[in-house]
Amino acid sequence: MQRQRPVTGEQLNDGPPTTPRQSAAVILVRDPPARHGVRDTGGAPSPDGSSFELLLVQRNPAQPFMGGYWVFPGGAVDAHEGEGDAAHRLAAVRELSEEAGVGGIEPAQLEKFSRWITPELLKIRFDAHFFVVRAPAGTNARADGRECVDLRWDTPRALLGAYASGDLALAFPTLRLIEQLSVFADADALLEHARTHEVQPTRPRAVLTGEIARLYLPGEEGYDD
Helix, strand or coil: CCCECCCCCCCECCCCCCCCEEEEEEEEEECCHHHHCCCCCCCCCCCCCCCCEEEEEEECCCCCCCCCCEECCEEECCHHHCCHHHHHHHHHHHHHHHHHCCCCCCHHHCEEEEEEECCCCECCCEEEEEEEEECCCCCCCCCCCCCEEEEEEECHHHHHHHHHCCCCCECHHHHHHHHHHCCCCCHHHHHHHHHHCCCCCECCEEEEECCEEEEECCCCCCCCC
């Protein structure tokens, strides 16, 4: 029986679980352009009145992993970057610069926000560490045109609305993270939360239902099936 791939197109794994590759991503936040006077590629004042925006990049549709999906800038840790938290921070800053052209951020400025480990049922797996940081003043983000072909700044509520209407393809972790980010009143509240809370790994499960693989979070009905 041929099994349908999960919604983001990952290949299912029929053998022993793949060891997750260490990776890192940056949740870059800024005040809406109307407040700080800087308009970036894809930026626009928020009609929903939200007081901060997030940066997403669109992966090249030709990429074998999550091609065409909108995600936070990030990628795998390189061998020369070492191991542990320091390596994740170095990789996060490097990927933000490579994919979105955003520099001027030191690894120590990053605040850990979340950690996601890809389900064992999927062939390509990552142990992904997500950091949040405020964009430097005057940031002019731009997609690299290779790994990422587009980018956009928008509020969490606007991004969720675009996803709900089918206008924005979001990877599962990106969607869930944006939902979590949407509860914060402003960037200061978000950054304060990141500084003070302890991050525990999130381990979604991919569960086969007939020919369809569905993703569940701990506590959701179907996670233990």
